[in-house]
Amino acid sequence: MVVADLMVSTVAVEKASSFAEDDGQFLLTPLQDGKKKKKRSSCHQTKCELVDYHSLPNFLKHNEFILNYYRSEWPLKQTILSIFSIHNETINVWTHLIGFFLFLSLTAFTVMMVPMDTTVSSPAPLHLANLTSTTNVSDPLNLHHHGLVTMSSLRQANLTNKIETDQARQITTRWPFYAYLCGAMFCLIMSSACHLLSCHSEHTCYVMLRLDYGGITALIVTSFYPLVYYSFMCDPFFQTLYISFITAFGIAAVLVSLVPVFETPEFRFVRAGLFVCMGLSGLLPIVHKVMMFGDRPEAVLTTGYEMVMGAFYVLGVLVYATRIPERWMPGKFDLAGHSHQLFHVLVIAGAYTHYLAGLVYLRWRDLEGC
Numbered sequence: 505m506v507v508a509d510l511m512v513s514t515v516a517v518e519k520a521s522s523f524a525e526d527d528g529q530f531l532l533t534p535l536q537d538g539k540k541k542k543k544r545s546s547c548h549q550t551k552c553e554l555v556d557y558h559s560l561p562n563f564l565k566h567n568e569f570i571l572n573y574y575r576s577e578w579p580l581k582q583t584i585l586s587i588f589s590i591h592n593e594t595i596n597v598w599t600h601l602i603g604f605f606l607f608l609s610l611t612a613f614t615v616m617m618v619p620m621d622t623t624v625s626s627p628a629p630l631h632l633a634n635l636t637s638t639t640n641v642s643d644p645l646n647l648h649h650h651g652l653v654t655m656s657s658l659r660q661a662n663l664t665n666k667i668e669t670d671q672a673r674q675i676t677t678r679w680p681f682y683a684y685l686c687g688a689m690f691c692l693i694m695s696s697a698c699h700l701l702s703c704h705s706e707h708t709c710y711v712m713l714r715l716d717y718g719g720i721t722a723l724i725v726t727s728f729y730p731l732v733y734y735s736f737m738c739d740p741f742f743q744t745l746y747i748s749f750i751t752a753f754g755i756a757a758v759l760v761s762l763v764p765v766f767e768t769p770e771f772r773f774v775r776a777g778l779f780v781c782m783g784l785s786g787l788l789p790i791v792h793k794v795m796m797f798g799d800r801p802e803a804v805l806t807t808g809y810e811m812v813m814g815a816f817y818v819l820g821v822l823v824y825a826t827r828i829p830e831r832w833m834p835g836k837f838d839l840a841g842h843s844h845q846l847f848h849v850l851v852i853a854g855a856y857t858h859y860l861a862g863l864v865y866l867r868w869r870d871l872e873g874c
C-alpha cells in the first residue's frame with residue numbers, strides 16, 4: 505500500500521499540468537505541485553471543475569490508481585448534465601447505458617419474434633428467429649379473446665381436440681426468460697445511474713451503490729431462472745429447490761450490502777467474493793442438467809454458452825478486484841481503458857451470452873414440452 509501511494513504521488517507530480525476550457529462548462533485541473541485542495545465542492549456558480557484523487561472526500565475515494573478527472577460533490581443538475589461531458593466516469597456510464605438499450609432491444613425482439621406459445625402441431629423444427637406472432641391456440645382464454653369460440657361446432661370440436669393435445673404437451677412458460685431480461689436491464693441501468701450520480705453527495709453515493717449491488721444481484725439471481733426452470737421443467741422438486749435457494753441467496757446478499765462497512769475499499773474482495781459465490785452456486789444446477797440431459801444437443805449447447813458466460817464474469821470480477829491495468833500505470837487510464845470499464849464490457853458480453861442460451865432453452869421446451 506505504501507509503495508502504491510508513493511507511485512501515485514510520483515505520477516501525480518509528473519502530471520502536474522493544468523489546463524482549462526475557457527468556453528466550456530468543465531475545467532480540467534489536475535494536481536498542482538503537491539498542493540492538496542480540500543474544498544468540499546468543486547463548483548463555482550455554474551462552472552464545475554474536475555479534481556484529482558487527493559482532493560476527493562473519502563466517500564469518493566475508490567481507486568487510488570485513477571488520479572484525475574474526478575467530479576466531486578457537484579450540484580445535481582451539473583451531475584446529470586455531465587453525462588455529456590468527459591470525465592473519468594463517462595465511459596462507465598455509457599457502456600452500461602448502451603448495454604441497457606441493447607437488452608431493451610433484445611426484449612422487444614423476443615416479445616415480437618418469439619410468440620407466447622407456439623402452434624406445436626407443426627412437426628418441423630421451429631426456428632425462433634423466423635417465428636411470427638401466432639394465435640395462441642392452446643390457451644382457451646386466448647381463443648375466447650379471438651372470438652373463435654363462436655365458430656361452427658365441427659371446427660370447435662377440432663379445436664377442442666387440438667387444445668387437449670397441446671395442453672398435454674404443456675405450455676412453455678415465458679416468465680423465467682423475461683425475468684432474466686428484466687434483471688439484466690435493471691442491473692445495467694442502475695449501474696449507469698450509479699456511475700453518473702454518485703459524485704453528487706455522500707448520501708446519493710450510499711443509495712446509488714446499494715442500488716448498484718442490488719442490480720448485480722438481480723442479474724445473477726435472474727440468470728438462474730431460465731437455466732433452472734427450463735432444465736428441470738419436468739422435475740418440480742429440483743426446479744423449486746434451486747430457484748428458492750438462489751432467490752434466498754440474492755435477498756441475503758442485498759441485506760448484507762446494507763451494512764455500511766460493506767462499501768469500504770478494504771471490502772472490495774469481500775464484495776467480489778460474494779458475487780462470485782452466488783455465480784458459482786450456478787454450477788450445481790448446470791452439472792445436474794448435464795447429468796440428466798448430457799446426450800441432448802440443447803443441453804450441450806446451453807452448457808457451452810453458460811461456460812462462456814462464466815468465463816466472461818470471472819474475468820470481469822478479476823479485473824474489477826485487481827484493478828488492472830491502471831495499477832501498473834496509475835494515471836494513464838483515467839479516462840479510458842481502466843479496469844471498471846473493462847469489467848462493464850465483460851458483464852455485457854456475459855449477459856448477452858446468457859441471452860443466447862435462453863433462446864435455446866425456449867426452443868427446446870417449445871418443441872418438446874415436458
Ligand SMILES: [Zn+2]
Nearest residue numbers: 596695844848
Ligand atoms: Zn460499474
